[in-house]
Amino acid sequence: MIHFILRRLLNMIPTMFIISVVSFVIIQAPPGDMLSYRLAHLEEQGALGSVSAVEQLEALREQYGLNDPLHVQYFRWIGGIVLRGDFGDSFTYEMGVMELIGERIGMTFALTLATMIFTWAVAIPIGIYSATHKYSIGDNAFTLIGFIGLASPNFLLALILMYAQVTVFEASSVGGLLSPEFIGEPWSVAKFFNFLSHVWVPVVVIGTAGTAAVIRIMRGNLLDVLDQQHIQTARSKGLSESVVVNKYGVRIAINPLVSRIGLELPNLLSGAVVAGIVLGLPTAGPIFYNALISQDMYLAGAFLILSGMFLLFGNLIADILLAWLDPRIRYD
Amino acid sequence: MNKTDTVTDTAAKETDAQGRPILLDIRSLRTTFHTDDGPVRAVDGVSLKIHRQETLGVVGESGCGKSITAMSVMRLFPSPPGRIEGGEILFHASGAESGPVDLAKVDPKGRVIRRIRGNEIAMIFQEPMTSLSPVHTVGNQISETIRLHQKVDKKEARERSIEMLRKVRLPKPERQFDAYPFELSGGMRQRAMIAMALSCNPSLLIADEPTTALDVTVQAEILYLIKELQEEIGMAVMLITHDLGVIAHMADTVAVMYMGKVVERASTRNVLKDPRHPYTVGLLRSIPRLGAKRALVPIKGTVPDPFKLPPGCSFGPRCPRQVYPGWDTDPPLLEEVAPGHFTRCCGTVCEEADEQPETAAP
Numbered sequence: 001m002i003h004f005i006l007r008r009l010l011n012m013i014p015t016m017f018i019i020s021v022v023s024f025v026i027i028q029a030p031p032g033d034m035l036s037y038r039l040a041h042l043e044e045q046g047a048l049g050s051v052s053a054v055e056q057l058e059a060l061r062e063q064y065g066l067n068d069p070l071h072v073q074y075f076r077w078i079g080g081i082v083l084r085g086d087f088g089d090s091f092t093y094e095m096g097v098m099e100l101i102g103e104r105i106g107m108t109f110a111l112t113l114a115t116m117i118f119t120w121a122v123a124i125p126i127g128i129y130s131a132t133h134k135y136s137i138g139d140n141a142f143t144l145i146g147f148i149g150l151a152s153p154n155f156l157l158a159l160i161l162m163y164a165q166v167t168v169f170e171a172s173s174v175g176g177l178l179s180p181e182f183i184g185e186p187w188s189v190a191k192f193f194n195f196l197s198h199v200w201v202p203v204v205v206i207g208t209a210g211t212a213a214v215i216r217i218m219r220g221n222l223l224d225v226l227d228q229q230h231i232q233t234a235r236s237k238g239l240s241e242s243v244v245v246n247k248y249g250v251r252i253a254i255n256p257l258v259s260r261i262g263l264e265l266p267n268l269l270s271g272a273v274v275a276g277i278v279l280g281l282p283t284a285g286p287i288f289y290n291a292l293i294s295q296d297m298y299l300a301g302a303f304l305i306l307s308g309m310f311l312l313f314g315n316l317i318a319d320i321l322l323a324w325l326d327p328r329i330r331y332d
Numbered sequence: 333m334n335k336t337d338t339v340t341d342t343a344a345k346e347t348d349a350q351g352r353p354i355l356l357d358i359r360s361l362r363t364t365f366h367t368d369d370g371p372v373r374a375v376d377g378v379s380l381k382i383h384r385q386e387t388l389g390v391v392g393e394s395g396c397g398k399s400i401t402a403m404s405v406m407r408l409f410p411s412p413p414g415r416i417e418g419g420e421i422l423f424h425a426s427g428a429e430s431g432p433v434d435l436a437k438v439d440p441k442g443r444v445i446r447r448i449r450g451n452e453i454a455m456i457f458q459e460p461m462t463s464l465s466p467v468h469t470v471g472n473q474i475s476e477t478i479r480l481h482q483k484v485d486k487k488e489a490r491e492r493s494i495e496m497l498r499k500v501r502l503p504k505p506e507r508q509f510d511a512y513p514f515e516l517s518g519g520m521r522q523r524a525m526i527a528m529a530l531s532c533n534p535s536l537l538i539a540d541e542p543t544t545a546l547d548v549t550v551q552a553e554i555l556y557l558i559k560e561l562q563e564e565i566g567m568a569v570m571l572i573t574h575d576l577g578v579i580a581h582m583a584d585t586v587a588v589m590y591m592g593k594v595v596e597r598a599s600t601r602n603v604l605k606d607p608r609h610p611y612t613v614g615l616l617r618s619i620p621r622l623g624a625k626r627a628l629v630p631i632k633g634t635v636p637d638p639f640k641l642p643p644g645c646s647f648g649p650r651c652p653r654q655v656y657p658g659w660d661t662d663p664p665l666l667e668e669v670a671p672g673h674f675t676r677c678c679g680t681v682c683e684e685a686d687e688q689p690e691t692a693a694p
Contacts (some may be wrong), residue, residue: 180657228462229457229459229462229463230462230463230464230466232408232457232463233455233457233463233464233465233525233528234465235479236406236408236449236450236454236455236529237409237448237449237450237480237528238446238447238448238449238450238451238477238480238481239446239450239476239480240446241441246470248465248468251467251468252465252466265448314441325467326467327466327467327512327514328466328467328512328514
């Protein structure tokens with residue numbers, strides 16, 4: 001098992017290298033760069049023609065090494081990340097990328113984790129119910145709700161929930177993850193409860209589509225498993241229906257869902273972008289969006305690299321869990 | 333069609349010729365599947381008896397209702413769409429003072445049937461490759477049954493499981509206890525399955541085509557093993573198969589089924605040497621035999637569509653005896669044509685000199 005994990009970790013290095021090259025190419029791909037974006041801004045403000053502005057930009061370009069050949073730029077960038085954990089500076093915010101997004105990444109991670117727990121805690125029991133009560137009224141109702149959940153865009157859900165917060169719950173602050181008075185305060189019990197009172201909205205918004213999908217997958221998988229011969233064998237032993245379903249059905253039906261964890265992690269990161277903007281969350285998503293708009297290349301690059309790492313680590317965790325759950329999987 | 337057998341042949345007689353008391357008494361059982369295309373009478377008035385320690389062979393081609401009959405006894409058929417619509421399944425459990433339990437009436441998910449399943453009546457299935465859970469060890473699956481029905485602790489259950497694995501002659505039983513099914517061959521899995529089924533010393537084992545999916549060489553071993561353990565435990569066996577060779581080896585009595593009905597029922601010897609129903613005759617004639625001079629004679633036609641059963645005898649359209657009056661209007665009843673020999677054929681009344689088949693030597 002240790003060997004399996006070590007080998008998988010080693011395999012991640014070349015994959016990570018490829019991801020970094022592709023990320024770099026992507027952030028370089030749009031015509032122009034960060035400075036030409038700023039130039040365009042100055043142009044709009046009628047400041048063009050001011051020689052000093054152009055010269056200033058030229059100086060900045062030289063300072064950031066934007067005139068160097070691409071591969072030099074790439075190795076300077078990746079070298080900083082690997083050797084010093086330095087993702088470069090953000091042009092827009094004029095500060096270190098890590099400094100800028102460090103706390104936001106933590107928040108994003110907390111939100112992602114909460115969303116996954118919510119998704120699984122809601123979806124799996126419903127999936128089991130739907131499979132064991134196929135075509136019952138309950139099953140059909142959950143199917144309907146599930147499809148609505150899958151189909152509704154999450155920004156719309158976010159707006160509806162914020163509206164409900166204001167009108168029904170008469171909340172004093174809407175959006176974000178904390179009330180204004182707690183922002184910047186050290187963590188305390190009161191702050192934690194304030195966090196909980198805010199976090200459910202983004203969790204529901206981000207998790208709804210995933211929940212609906214997991215319900216459908218769980219239902220389908222379990223129905224397949226319950227049709228298998230060994231379920232009849234288990235019943236023929238005199239086991240109660242709940243033992244048959246849980247020990248022999250769910251135990252096998254859940255495996256394909258475990259492999260979804262790997263795909264879900266980066267999905268939640270990007271899925272949270274729209275919801276993050278609408279809800280004004282201090283998460284990574286909205287900043288990433290702005291970075292792409294303003295061609296803030298090192299900031300955007302950091303996000304791409306991080307999503308790649310999320311994906312790889314998610315897959316690793318899923319594989320370890322699967323290997324642990326299913327004896328038929330070989331480590332070597 | 334709705335006529336069921338008279339109870340006369342299944343009444344009162346509580347012991348068989350060897351004085352063995354009755355164990356399972358199925359009377360006019362009807363199990364119907366209500367599908368979207370209409371009802372299918374999978375089991376249509378079946379009456380069977382199994383005495384203690386007796387082996388009853390049930391033969392018939394695929395879809396004749398033999399498996400559903402067994403599933404009805406265990407109450408394991410999917411419901412819905414399946415439903416028992418009539419008849420009784422009287423099970424005389426050992427040491428039951430209150431008389432037999434009618435399994436046709438119990439709740440299929442209830443406590444009564446669950447206490448019988450795996451404990452009094454055990455079952456093994458056709459597909460050893462899929463009938464064990466792939467993600468639990470063999471030992472876990474066997475000791476689970478023991479712990480469920482006999483209040484013993486984990487260690488005791490483990491020892492008994494290993495003992496059972498030894499009894500079914502699985503090599504290195506201590507090691508196989510912790511093996512997963514995918515680590516065993518088909519024959520070994522079927523042995524493990526038998527160990528699991530017999531772990532609580534059932535009084536009846538239902539074996540649904542236990543050797544069909546196995547290598548020919550392994551088949552004989554498994555059958556021999558079942559027979560040996562049957563004598564050791566003193567259980568009855570309901571052996572479902574389409575292989576008359578297996579029947580000849582194993583069964584005391586035989587029931588031949590066709591389209592959800594028992595068409596012939598007698599001692600194995602009588603069925604093989606003196607078959608009275610044309611379907612049985614046809615089955616016997618279609619067995620290939622080494623050195624036989626004559627060509628195989630298949631039964632003409634095919635099994636009728638279960639949604640469009642012929643009005644009279646369901647075998648009628650394929651029957652060489654169609655000349656008898658009434659075959660296409662009145663379904664024949666099960667009649668005793670010789671002591672202990674029942675057959676459901678209007679042709680037997682006339683007892684014409686049908687061409688007798690060669691006897692089926694095993």
